[in-house]
Amino acid sequence: MYNFDVEMPSTIADAVTALARDEAQPLSGGQTLIPTLKARLAAPSVLVSLHGIAEMKGVSAQDGTVTIGGATTHATVAGEVADAYPALASLAGRIGDPAVRNRGTIGGSVANNDPSACYPAGVLASNGTVVTNTREIAADDYFLGMFETALEEGEIVTAVKFKIPEAAHYEKHLQPASRFPLVAVFVAKFADGVRVAVTGASENGVFRWTEAETALSADFSVEAVAGLKADGSSMISDLHGSGAYRAHLVGVMTKRAVAAINA
Incomplete structure (x- = not known):
């Protein structure tokens, strides 16, 4: 590891401002980023933690749609969408192990778009929508390739919406x-x-x-x-x-x- 600054914003607006700094990088659950830093495959000068942003946490279901805040952990998704969308709860409940499920977040997973990640399949099959601090992106337009998404520099995944199927x-x-x-x-x-x-x-x-x-x-x-x-x-x-x-x-x-x- 090496020296870097850490910022802990409490609002989405503050996070966007912090990410405008040179070589700043968002930190969600850290399940991919922290190992990447340990291996010295990335060297941001600033990590902007999204963990403390309350408006990016939580699950709601209404009008045939489940909306999940980007900073919501896999464990929370597994527990709170079980009634509204059992298949999605099953997906979240089988990601990694308990340690990963209690730290990893849906926003981090969707933003990273690992070719073997679980959430992208759920978002795409559910005709979902990725919500950022500036816009909403349909799943069919969001996932562009291995580790590649439609996100622009400084854009944060604030929530993900899933249409509930039959x-x-x-x-x-x-x-x-x-x-x-x-x-x-x-x-x-x-x-x-x-x-x-x-x-x-x-x-x-x-x-x-x-x-x-x-x-x-x-x-x-x-x-x-x-x-x-x-x-x-x-x-x-x-x-x-x-x-x-x-x-x-x-x-x-x-x-x-x-x-x-x-x-």
Whole structure:
């Protein structure tokens, strides 16, 4: 580690002002940033903690939408959205381990957009909206690639909105060492169609499997996707699994998610 300043703003406006300083970087739950600093892969001169901003914490559900403050921890999401959106609560309750769930935040996860993070799949499948200090960004326009989002310099994720589907399920094939998903699929069934979001598999990060969406929107059954194969050409290939294996798992996880919804 090395020397840096830490600022603890209590309002979003104060955080935005602090982030205007040279080489300032926001600190949410710190589950990615702190290890990055320890490895000296980043060297901000100022960390702006979002932990103390009360207006960025909490969960509410109304008019078919769940809204979660950006500084809300995974553990809080798991406990407080269980009635309104069980599939999202299940996703949050299986992120990392208890230490990660009690420190990590939804805003930090969505802003970082790790290609194997859980929340991006939930946001994308739920036709969600990422709220910042300046605007609202539809999920389809927000996730741009591996660790890449539509956020601009100094922009903060203040909340995330999820549309509540008729039914949903998050199916996760766990990578035991990291506890990230090797491949995970979030299936959300809405009145006007089905959305299928995949994380952990692609070199381009979270993505919608449109072929499965079309098939399931016409016939929401395991049989409808049984013959489909995900394109493996841009899948991650590493010591944990080849691109072909991950492509196969996309189909397996999708069928399991559909079966769980129909059970």
